[in-house]
Amino acid sequence: MAGSPWYFDPFVIPFTLGVVWLFGAILWKWGKWFVKLPQEDKALVRHNFFSAKSLKATKEVLLECLIHRKIWKTNPMLGFMHMSLALGWFLLIVVGKLETSTYIHDAVNPPHVHVFFRYFFPEEPASYVRHFNYALLMDCLLIFVLCGVALAWGKRVYSRMMGMRRTTKHTPFDRIALASLWLIFPLRYLAESVTCGVHDSGSFFTGGTGDMLASVVPMGMLSAMEYPAWWAYSIVLGLFFVSMPYSRYMHIFTEIPLIFLRTYKVQSKPEGSSFDHFQIQACSRCGICLDPCPIASDLNINHIQAAYFLRDRRYGHLTSQVADTCLMCGRCAEACPVGIDQGTLRLSSRVGFARQSSLYDAPRYEFLASAPDRSEGEGRVGFFAGCMTQLTPGVMRSMEKIFAAAGVDVWWADKNGGVCCGRPMRLSGNLPAAEKMQQYNTELFRRHGITTLVTGCPICYKSFTQEYKELKNMGIRVLHHTQYIAELIAGGRLKTSVVQSSYVYHDPCELRGIYAEPRYVLSHVATLTNAESLKKDRVHCCGGSLANLTLDTAAQTRIGATVVRNLTATGAETIVTSCPQCKKSLQRAAGNDRVRVADIAEVVAEAV
Structure with missing residues (x-):
């Protein structure tokens, strides 16, 4: 009954049961995941918990879970929608708690009291209003949240107003939770307005609506x-809370420990760990990752994107077809406002499927321990061509000319054939094979005493910098050939002339982060034009990624054709890339002799 000293009424039971269910499920899930963390990850948590990193994580939680800073950068209207729902609801809880404690002078009271405050205390005494006009503030916050609800309705009808061509498909629990969320605040507004109309109370928003209702609805009916x-x-509150642990809205709470763990340097592993659960369930399936995916935009395949991969893995429905159909170009990870490590999660799923195969067998690669050393030359600078550069001999010949012009003594690791860097096997999920290749190459580099390792392949570069941990301990500096050529030019060791031609540069996916060096190099040999749609933060895959395990040549070519169209639209005479795989893919996509595609080493060699 309203005004009861126990502040209870049977209608609060659905809300109360929902809260108990929600927090019970959260504690159960988090508890299991924390207990199963690897020992090294638990050590990181213990070591960093009482440190400045926790303060940094707390700041990140406020910025990303309440303000949604990264989504603001994607689209301001989308950012406002998310912020108004998250921050607005949070402030309604905080201010509502203060309002209740101020009014009943008790800091400890059941959570349903401040949630249903207007029902239990329909009329504020004058002393309460003079103390602070909470009703006015709560009305302002309610309007703030309702703006977000209205935008969410609009986004579902016309997503392009938020800068999104696609929105995610929902599971049944997603739909239940979404429908409940959309109804919570309109029903709160209705309930508070009716109460204000009956008791002639409230502030400008709910009170004003209540006055309007009282003027058109008989008082008996309004009561x-x-x-x-x-x-x-x-x-609807109870229904939302019950469905949350089984819907995409579990991200509301799971993103918080994820931010702390990530700040403590806990990371996903190719072989998988319970940390993966925090990442998977922190995905809100907001849909921001859908549009950047080339497989969606160019092939209209709309069920394998990061949001759906994470959804299927979370619910145990993941198939090898979904796990393997990915270019791993990284565009979804760059767009993700939560910062989920999509690549490693995709890789660990592939590892799981690969373990079910008879080919997942380390002893098959024992022969590598006695594989012949086919390297040649002497020098502290080593050049590792890699499989794809071996298949693109023009790059190898160009690097020979560049090294000779700069007077560099080179040790050629695999000029006459060698062992793969291992990344293709790793991307397929066969970790034992990749590790055997890694062991062979590491020992090869150690035996020849190189101090700088240059590679003409971004795939090899990424493998050497990310998987070959021992190289750093051995004092070996790893450079992609664009970086090394830039150093030679900057140091005056390599002299080039400017040719009368215009080039446009394509950034390979695997070379993400190395942006300035190739442009510096090209500025010394030709006129460089820019492709607006392929700038630093919009790298588009050529389609020929070795990470793709399912797409056929025709599908790959359609993706590459988009890149070629965007690049040639600049009017450039030559498309330049710095990846042998990209060169082959773009040449195939060009489909005629009018567009020249070259590796950066080739155009530099021409200008030497």
Whole structure:
């Protein structure tokens, strides 16, 4: 009953049960995941918990879980929608708690009291209003949240107003939670307005609406509406809380420990760990990752993107077809406002499927321990061509000319054939094979005493810098050939002339982060034009990624054709890339002799 000293009414039961269910599920899930963390990850948590990193993580939680800073950068209207729902609801809880504690002078009270405050205390005494006009502030916050709800409705009808061509498909629990969320605040507004109309109270928003209702609805009928309205509000709240642990809205709470663990340097592993659960369930399936995917935009395949991969893995429905159909170009990871490590999660899923295969067998690669050393030359600078550069002999010949012109003594690791860097096997999920290749190459580099390792292949570069941990301990500096050529030019060791031609540069996916060096090099040999759609933060895959395990040549060529169209639209005479795989893919996509595609080493060699 309203005004009861126990502040209880049966309609609060759905809300209360929902809260108990939600936090019970959260504690159960988090508890399991924390207990199963690898020992080294638990050590990181213990070591960093009482440190400045926790303060940094707390700041990140405020910025990303409440303000949604990264989503603001994607689209301001989308950022406002997310912020108004998250921050607005949070402030309604905080201010509502302060309001309740101020009014009943008790800091400890059941959570349902401040949630249904207007029902239990429909009229504020004058002393309370003079103390602070909470009703005014709560009305402002309610409007703030309702703006977000209205935008969410609009986004579902016309997503392009938020800069999104696609929105995610929902599971049944997603739909239940979404429908409940969309109803929570309109029903709160209705319940508070009816109560204000019955008791002639409230502030400008709910009170004003209440006055309007009282003027058009007989008081007896308005009074009869009050109790059902509060029941409806409580029911949708309870329904939302019950469905949350099984829907995409679990991200609301899971992103918090994820941010802390990530700040403590806990990371996903190719072989998988329970940390993966925090990443997977922190995905809100907001849909921001859908549009950047070339497989969606160029092939209209719309069920394998990061949001759906994470969804299927979370619910145990993941298939090898979804796990393997990915270019791993990294565009979804760059777009993800939560910062989920999509690549490693995709890789660990592939490892799981590969373990079911008879080919997942380390002893098959024992022969590598006695594989012949086919290297040649002497020098502290080593050049590792890699499989794809071996298949693109023009790059190898160009690097020979560049090294000779700069007077560099080179040790050629695999000029006459050698062992793969291992990344293709790793991308397929066969970790034992990749590790055997890694062991062979590491020992080869150690035996020849090189101090700088240059590679003409971004795939090899990424493998050497990310997987070959021992190289750093051995004092070996790893450079992609664009970086090394830039050093030679900057140091005056390599002299070039400017040719009368215009080039446009394509950034390979695997060379993400190395942006300035190739442009510096090209500025010394030709006129460089820019492709607006392929700038630093919009790298588009050529389609020929070795990470793709399912797409056929025709599909790869359609993706590459988009890149060629964007690049040639600049009017450039030559497309330059710095990846042998990209060169082959773009040449195939060009489909004629009017567009020249060259590796950066080739155009530099021509200008030497």
